[in-house]
Amino acid sequence: MTMKCPCCKIAMKELKRTFHKKRKWVCPKCGKVRFQIIKKRD
Numbered sequence: 001m002t003m004k005c006p007c008c009k010i011a012m013k014e015l016k017r018t019f020h021k022k023r024k025w026v027c028p029k030c031g032k033v034r035f036q037i038i039k040k041r042d
Contacts, residue, residue, distance in 0.1 A: 005032055 005027040
């Protein structure tokens with residue numbers, strides 16, 4: 001699953017490291033950063 005940038009509407013790139021149980025997504029065009037919370041599987 002890829003996240004789309006709210007400004008550019010293009011696919012964001014995921015950084016491989018996790019940041020406090022969050023995934024970090026960066027837009028290659030405008031550089032906007034979004035975090036996605038990683039949910040634990042039950």
